[in-house]
Amino acid sequence: MSEEDRPSLVVILGDQLSPAMTSLSAADRDRDVVLMCEVEDETTYVGHHKQKIAFILSAMRHFAEELEDDGWTVDYIRLGDKDNTGSFTGEVERAIKRHEPDRILITDAGEYRVQEMIDGWTETFGIDVDCLPDKRFVCSKSEFEDWADGRKSLRMEYFYREMRKKTGLLMTKDNKPAGGEWNYDKENRKPADNDLFLPKRKRFDPDKITEEVIDMVADKFADNFGELDQFGWAVTRKDAEKAFQHFLKEAAADFGTYQDAMLEGQPFLWHSLISPYINVGLLDPLDVCKQVAEAYDDDKIPLNSAEGFIRQIIGWREFVRGVYWQEMPKYRERNAMRAQRDLPWFYWSGETDMACLKDAIGQTRDHAYAHHIQRLMITGTFALIYGVEPRQVHEWYLAVYIDAFEWVELPNTLGMSQFGDGGILGSKPYASSGAYIDRMSNYCENCAYDVKKRTEDDACPFNSLYWDFIARHEKTLKDNPRMGRIYSNWERMDEETQNALRKRAKDVIEGMG
Ligand code: FAD
Ligand code: DLZ
Numbered sequence: 001m002s003e004e005d006r007p008s009l010v011v012i013l014g015d016q017l018s019p020a021m022t023s024l025s026a027a028d029r030d031r032d033v034v035l036m037c038e039v040e041d042e043t044t045y046v047g048h049h050k051q052k053i054a055f056i057l058s059a060m061r062h063f064a065e066e067l068e069d070d071g072w073t074v075d076y077i078r079l080g081d082k083d084n085t086g087s088f089t090g091e092v093e094r095a096i097k098r099h100e101p102d103r104i105l106i107t108d109a110g111e112y113r114v115q116e117m118i119d120g121w122t123e124t125f126g127i128d129v130d131c132l133p134d135k136r137f138v139c140s141k142s143e144f145e146d147w148a149d150g151r152k153s154l155r156m157e158y159f160y161r162e163m164r165k166k167t168g169l170l171m172t173k174d175n176k177p178a179g180g181e182w183n184y185d186k187e188n189r190k191p192a193d194n195d196l197f198l199p200k201r202k203r204f205d206p207d208k209i210t211e212e213v214i215d216m217v218a219d220k221f222a223d224n225f226g227e228l229d230q231f232g233w234a235v236t237r238k239d240a241e242k243a244f245q246h247f248l249k250e251a252a253a254d255f256g257t258y259q260d261a262m263l264e265g266q267p268f269l270w271h272s273l274i275s276p277y278i279n280v281g282l283l284d285p286l287d288v289c290k291q292v293a294e295a296y297d298d299d300k301i302p303l304n305s306a307e308g309f310i311r312q313i314i315g316w317r318e319f320v321r322g323v324y325w326q327e328m329p330k331y332r333e334r335n336a337m338r339a340q341r342d343l344p345w346f347y348w349s350g351e352t353d354m355a356c357l358k359d360a361i362g363q364t365r366d367h368a369y370a371h372h373i374q375r376l377m378i379t380g381t382f383a384l385i386y387g388v389e390p391r392q393v394h395e396w397y398l399a400v401y402i403d404a405f406e407w408v409e410l411p412n413t414l415g416m417s418q419f420g421d422g423g424i425l426g427s428k429p430y431a432s433s434g435a436y437i438d439r440m441s442n443y444c445e446n447c448a449y450d451v452k453k454r455t456e457d458d459a460c461p462f463n464s465l466y467w468d469f470i471a472r473h474e475k476t477l478k479d480n481p482r483m484g485r486i487y488s489n490w491e492r493m494d495e496e497t498q499n500a501l502r503k504r505a506k507d508v509i510e511g512m513g
């Protein structure tokens with residue numbers, strides 16, 4: 001092969017399923033070869049939910065078809081292929097032998113561990129590796145570093161305002177926030193009840209490709225967490241867009257108002273269910289935000305819903321990515337609260353008498369999905385006040401949710417939900433008693449425990465664990481200005497009550513150990 005005929009090898013990872021990837025834009029479709037590979041390393045670095053593996057592999061296979069239909073040459077390696085080496089590096093090595101490329105073209109990996117691998121390829125293979133930035137984000141890594149540089153603390157709210165200005169989303173002509181406020185969160189805390197009209201989830205029946213992948217996953221990953229029989233995720237760009245349009249029409253208007261609500265047996269409520277599609281590239285984050293802003297301009301969605309939705313994406317999602325790349329690799333090891341307990345087994349089995357946890361874990365098993373408040377205030381808060389080692393909590397979240405990629409999952413879990421980073425991501429721990437869950441859901445109505453009791457044998461475990469957490473961490477948290485009122489309440493309790501709460505917490509912990 002003459003020098004100028006040598007192709008570039010364009011490596012597309014399983015969360016880069018968009019024709020707009022910078023690696024593809026830099027390539028020549030008539031000359032270059034796209035490599036996509038299903039590899040054992042990626043399917044096993046954590047014990048993924050069965051639906052997560054099925055979703056990613058099916059979406060990869062569909063994307064390979066989309067590229068081929070678009071005129072690309074795709075070298076696609078399946079998990080069961082005879083000579084599959086099981087790793088990205090092994091498959092790139094084999095592909096170099098097959099195609100004799102003059103360089104590798106790739107877009108930055110989402111996860112630190114994979115980026116490290118890519119960074120070693122030039123030396124390993126003696127070939128140029130052009131690793132291009134991932135332009136699917138509003139804020140580049142260096143832009144985030146510049147914003148964070150010199151700040152005493154990083155707060156999402158200030159970062160978010162910059163992103164609003166940068167994108168122009170929900171901004172008036174004179175560069176002011178629509179409606180006069182940046183954030184309408186205080187209007188977004190209404191509990192829901194079953195009498196309300198609940199939007200239905202849009203399901204997509206598995207096609208032949210997805211069925212084949214599901215059968216393979218059922219066979220090869222039989223012992224992994226989760227069920228496959230209710231798989232209804234979109235696996236193509238077209239269907240992901242349909243899912244988003246369904247949300248826009250049926251649920252977006254009430255998204256804000258009921259954003260924090262929880263109802264037993266209702267896993268989806270007014271949520272969009274688009275995180276897996278955005279994270280793997282089937283939907284573009286800025287595009288969905290623009291469509292929501294347009295719906296607000298057309299009076300189809302109220303401001304609290306439009307702003308709440310857009311904040312999650314150009315605010316939180318971008319912010320956690322910035323923190324991840326700024327703080328890795330040490331971030332993963334952080335444990336500011338020195339929590340050491342093992343994750344209770346019921347996180348995997350779902351077998352618990354606590355109605356809130358049973359429901360959140362049960363739907364996670366059935367759908368690989370729980371909405372934000374369930375993740376934060378049920379499974380997250382329980383692990384926090386129980387004192388689970390953050391690494392174990394992180395591994396659970398990374399495994400069980402369909403949208404879980406370390407760059408977004410780790411800061412949310414270790415930082416926001418476990419306060420394991422000591423306050424980089426949030427200003428105080430999301431510790432709370434059963435009262436919050438009682439206010440925001442109907443779980444407590446059918447629970448074996450009594451949310452109003454604190455120390456009796458049938459008292460809600462959240463109540464005593466919460467006060468035990470407050471007492472255990474007095475040294476670390478008492479001076480936090482946002483915790484002052486809580487410590488005053490603790491100190492106002494008589495010693496007998498304090499001891500009874502701590503004794504009940506000890507019994508709860510021993511009963512679960
Ligand atoms: P909606 O409620 O409809 O929100 C719209 C979109 O906003 C989401 O699709 C998502 O892209 C974005 N978003 C909302 N909140 C966040 C957030 N805190 N961080 C980043 N993006 C956000 N999200 C993931 O995408 N992957 C994860 O692995 C993940 N792990 C989490 C772990 C914990 C402990 C917590 C508390 C949150 C986690 N989140 C994660 C954030 C959030 O819970 C999910 O994005 C959301 O529940 C996905 O469902 P949805 O698409 O219906 O979201
Ligand atoms: C999550 C996942 C799984 C389960 N399997 C694959 C795979 O076989 N091939 C692949 O390219 N990607 C997979 N992924 C997604 C990757 O883990 C993800 O692309 C990286 O974490 C990005 O850094």
Ligand code: SF4
Pocket residue numbers: 354355356357433434435437438443444445447448449450451460461462
């Ligand atoms: Fe959860 Fe406690 Fe309510 Fe039971 S009583 S559902 S354990 S908060």
